[in-house]
Amino acid sequence: MSTDELFTNPYSPWMNGSGMDGDVVLSSRVRLARNFSDIPFPNRANLAQLSEVKAMMQEILPELEDITDKPYQCLPIDELTNLERKVLIEKHLISNNHIENPEHRALVVSDDRKVSIMINEEDHLRIQCMVSGLDLAVPLELASKIDDTIESKLDIAFNEKMGYLTSCPTNLGTGLRASVMVHLPGLVFTQQIGKIMNASPQLGLAVRGLYGEGTEVIGNIFQISNQLTLGFNEQEIMDNLTSAVLEIIMHERAARKALMTYSAERLSDQVWRAFGILKYARSVSANEALSLLSKVRLGIDTKMITEVAAKSFTELLVSSRTNYLKNLQENENLSQNEIDKERAKTIRETLEKFKVVRE
Known part of the structure; x- marks a missing residue:
C-alpha cells in the first residue's frame, strides 16, 4: 500500500471481522513502551536528541522488514498535513498526544498496517500490533519479535528492579499495554454498562472511548485495557484482560438475547x-x-x-x-x-x- 493510499484507503487488517468473538470484539492491540538508554524521555529531550532517536530507528528498518516480510514506511509527523495527522489518529495508528509537538516525531508503519511504531510520543518508541477479534497472543508475539530485534541492535533503558523504564509510572515493568476494542450496544441499551465501568478499576482495567484515553464513548464502542504493568509479567496481564473481556462478552450476549426476547x-x-x-x-x-x-x-x-x-x-x-x-x-x-x-x-x-x- 502506497503512502497516498494510507490516507485515502480506510482499510486496516483489524477491520476484516475474521477474529474470534467478532460479534462483540472488533480488535485486539498490544503496545510496548520502550526508551533508549542515555537519552532523556521525549518530554525532556531537546530537538537534537529527538532527531537522534528517529535516526536510530530509521537505520534498523531493514531488520524489522526481515521479521514481517513486509516493507515499512517512516513518516515524519512534521512533514504531514494537519488533516493527514488526524486521519492517522482516526485509523488508530497514532495518538492525539503524538501530534501535539510534531517536530522530530515520526510513525513507522508496515505495508500491511499490522505494525505501527510511534517515535517520540510519550516514550521514544511505542510498538503497536493490532488484529481482528479477541486474540492478544498473536499481536504480543509479533510485538515481542520486533522488540527483540530492536534490543539486539540498540541499548534500551532497563532496570533490574523496575523493569523497562518509561515516562509514565503506570507503564513501568513490562511496558505492556494490551487493549481490546468492543461493541457493547446490548449492555448500553439495557443500562447495565455502568456495572462494567464501575467494576473495571477493581480488576486493574481501564475503560475508555473509541480513540483511547481522554476520548468520549460514541457508537457504543469501548476500549478496555490493563492499567498497570509493574509487578505483573506479560502472561498475567494478558490472562487478566482476556478473562475480563470474556466475561463482558458473556454479559453482552445475554443482554442482546434479553432484548430479542422482551423488547x-x-x-x-x-x-x-x-x-x-x-x-x-x-x-x-x-x-x-x-x-x-x-x-x-x-x-x-x-x-x-x-x-x-x-x-x-x-x-x-x-x-x-x-x-x-x-x-x-x-x-x-x-x-x-x-x-x-x-x-x-x-x-x-x-x-x-x-x-x-x-x-
Whole structure:
C-alpha cells in the first residue's frame, strides 16, 4: 500500500471481522513502551536528541522488514498535513498526544498496517500490533519479535528492579499495554454498562472511548485495557484482560438475547429505522452516524439484517470520520453541511459495497 493510499484507503487488517468473538470484539492491540538508554524521555529531550532517536530507528528498518516480510514506511509527523495527522489518529495508528509537538516525531508503519511504531510520543518508541477479534497472543508475539530485534541492535533503558523504564509510572515493568476494542450496544441499551465501568478499576482495567484515553464513548464502542504493568509479567496481564473481556462478552450476549426476547418489536423498529436513515439519508452528522451504525451492526449480529455484511461497520468507523472525509476532498475548510453530505454519501456507497448477494 502506497503512502497516498494510507490516507485515502480506510482499510486496516483489524477491520476484516475474521477474529474470534467478532460479534462483540472488533480488535485486539498490544503496545510496548520502550526508551533508549542515555537519552532523556521525549518530554525532556531537546530537538537534537529527538532527531537522534528517529535516526536510530530509521537505520534498523531493514531488520524489522526481515521479521514481517513486509516493507515499512517512516513518516515524519512534521512533514504531514494537519488533516493527514488526524486521519492517522482516526485509523488508530497514532495518538492525539503524538501530534501535539510534531517536530522530530515520526510513525513507522508496515505495508500491511499490522505494525505501527510511534517515535517520540510519550516514550521514544511505542510498538503497536493490532488484529481482528479477541486474540492478544498473536499481536504480543509479533510485538515481542520486533522488540527483540530492536534490543539486539540498540541499548534500551532497563532496570533490574523496575523493569523497562518509561515516562509514565503506570507503564513501568513490562511496558505492556494490551487493549481490546468492543461493541457493547446490548449492555448500553439495557443500562447495565455502568456495572462494567464501575467494576473495571477493581480488576486493574481501564475503560475508555473509541480513540483511547481522554476520548468520549460514541457508537457504543469501548476500549478496555490493563492499567498497570509493574509487578505483573506479560502472561498475567494478558490472562487478566482476556478473562475480563470474556466475561463482558458473556454479559453482552445475554443482554442482546434479553432484548430479542422482551423488547423484540422495539429493537427491530430502532434497527430498521437506523438502517433506513443510513441507506437513504443525504446528510448525517459524525456522532449520529456512529449511533445509527451501532444499531445497524446490532441488527446484523442478531440476524435481523441479512442484506449487508458486518465489515461495513468497521470500515465506516474510519471512512465516515470527519478528517478522513476532509482529506479525501483535499479541503480542510469544508463547511459542516458539506461534510455531513459527504458522510451520508460515503455511508450509502459503503452499505451498497458490502451488500450480501444471494443466489
